[in-house]
Every structure is written in C-alpha cells, then in structure tokens.
Amino acid sequence: MxxxxxxxxxxxxxxxxxxxxxxxxxxxxxxxxxxxxxxxxxxxxxxxxxxxxxxxxxxxxxxxxxxxxxxxxxxxxxxxxxxxxxxxxxxxxxxxxxxxxxxxxxxxxxxxxxxxxxRLYRLQALSPASSTGAPRPAGEADVEPVAAWMRAFIAEAEPGSSGSDPLPQMRHRIDQGEIVLWEDGGRPVAMAGFSRPISGMSRIGPVYTPPGLRGRGYGSAVTHAATRAAQEAGGEVILLFTDLSNPTSNSIYQALGYRPLSDYxxxxxxxxxxxx
Incomplete structure (x- = not known):
C-alpha cells in the first residue's frame, strides 16, 4: 500500500x-x-x-x-x-x-x-419536536449574527481552539441555503446547519442555542427543522455527530429518531x- x-x-x-x-x-x-x-x-x-x-x-x-x-x-x-x-x-x-x-x-x-x-448518529425516522416559534432559512442579513454564534459554538465545543474565522464559511453556507434559524417572539433563538447532500448523504451541524435561551426546546426544534430541510434537499442518509460527554444532546437527538452508527x-x- x-x-x-x-x-x-x-x-x-x-x-x-x-x-x-x-x-x-x-x-x-x-x-x-x-x-x-x-x-x-x-x-x-x-x-x-x-x-x-x-x-x-x-x-x-x-x-x-x-x-x-x-x-x-x-x-x-x-x-x-x-x-x-x-x-x-x-x-x-x-x-x-x-x-x-x-x-x-x-x-x-x-x-x-x-x-x-x-458518536455518529443516523436518522431512522424523524419524530416530532415541540417548541414555541417557527423555522426560517438564514439570509444575507444573518451572516454576521450567525458567524458570531458559530464563534461561540467553537469556543464552547473546543476551548482554546485557534481555528480560522468562521465568517467566510458561514457566508458560504447561508448562500447555499444550509443554515436554518428558529425564531420565537420575532427574534432568532437557535440555529442548525445541514450539508447539501453528497451521494444522498447530508450531515446536521452545527446546532447552537445561546446559553440564556436553553431549556426551552429550541435546540430540538431547530434540529428537526434542519433535518426536514436536508430531506427536502434530497438527503436520504441524514447524519449528525454528538459529543459523548454531553448526555443532554445525545438524548435529544435520539428522541428525534437518530440512532448510533459509529464512534469517532x-x-x-x-x-x-x-x-x-
């Protein structure tokens, strides 16, 4: 070899x-x-x-x-x-x-x-999610706020990370229609991304809710919405990763219908x- x-x-x-x-x-x-x-x-x-x-x-x-x-x-x-x-x-x-x-x-x-x-999860059958509010695709006016949320997501998930500025990546993903926002009371309260399908595969992520807005079902709701968007884009194999040290996110995604596939x-x- x-x-x-x-x-x-x-x-x-x-x-x-x-x-x-x-x-x-x-x-x-x-x-x-x-x-x-x-x-x-x-x-x-x-x-x-x-x-x-x-x-x-x-x-x-x-x-x-x-x-x-x-x-x-x-x-x-x-x-x-x-x-x-x-x-x-x-x-x-x-x-x-x-x-x-x-x-x-x-x-x-x-x-x-x-x-x-x-842990890599694969969707079996999407179950309903319940929360106040509704989803919408992120647009041009959301680029800076979404990039700021992405910086906060990285800082939380990877403390001390020296990765590059996520602004160009998030601008690209918004242009591709890959970022879904959940709105409640007229303001965005959570976001989730999905990748455009490749050979029928799409992956959900990132999923982020600001700390002060957690515990209200927004993360589950926006993940459900991003999963639906991935399916509507042609995704047949829908995946997502979770941190095994976070039992909350693992239980939320399993409640939505995701099942373990492999460990990374x-x-x-x-x-x-x-x-x-």
Missing part, C-alpha cells in the same frame, strides 16, 4: 471521491470538506492524501491546518505508514473513526494532550511537538 499527497484538490485522482462515496456515511467529514474546498474554502496550505493498493484507491485523508488531520474509514493497517508519511508536518490533532485515530496517536510520536469522543474521536497533540 502506498500513500500519495497533493496540495490541491484538483490534483486528486477521480478514484478518491469515488472511494469516499462508497460509504458516504462513515466518510461524511472528508467528503463534506472536499466539497467546501472545491467551493474555495480551506484551500490554502491543505494536504490531501490517498492510499493505493494494486493501483486502486482504498483510502483518503484530508488536512486543512489549523484543523485536525481527518481520517476517512481507511484500513487500520495503513495507519503506521500514514504516520511516517506525514512526519514533520504541523499536525495539531487527528480526527476519525476510533480505531484508526487511536493507532495514529500511538505510533505518531506526538504527545497527546486531550481527546474528545464523538479527536485527539489533540502538544503544540510544537512535531517530529523532524
């Missing part, structure tokens, strides 16, 4: 996306990121890798610094070779299915400082602890 890399999304062989699309659920994040890169986001400094065996693509990874190295559902026995191939690169974290990400952390020689366990993990490394 051989790992090959490029710094440009146009440099990827056609077989890479074809391989990712063979399991769009478990490869949801790399597929979505590649789609954003083709739209002009996260292109600077990116590293895209693919694994071949007997001339056929059988794995892929995506790295858009300062975000984690994203592992698709690659063969576990290919991970040590991947760790050697990215030796010396600035990798702040690795994220992917638990077995692959844990092997990478073990063999990389990098010092682990934190880990976040996530994000492992952070000590800054500057890169191998020569």
């Amino acid at each position: 051989l790992w090959t890399f490029t710094g440009h999304v146009d440099g990827l062989p056609d077989g890479v996306e074809h391989w990712l699309r063979t399991d769009p659920a478990r490869n949801t994040v790399p597929l979505t990121v590649l789609g954003r890169m083709r739209a002009g986001l996260w292109a600077d400094g990116a590293t895209l890798g693919w694994l071949t065996a007997d001339g056929e693509v059988c794995g892929a990874v995506v790295h858009t610094p300062p975000y984690p190295l994203l592992l698709a559902d690659i063969p576990v026995d290919s991970v040590p070779a991947l760790a050697d191939a990215v030796r010396g690169r600035e990798i702040s974290a690795v994220s992917g299915p638990c077995p692959q990400a844990e092997v990478f952390a073990e063999v990389s020689g990098l010092t682990e400082v934190d880990r976040t366990r996530q 993990i994000s492992i952070s490394f000590s800054p500057g602890d890169q191998r020569a």
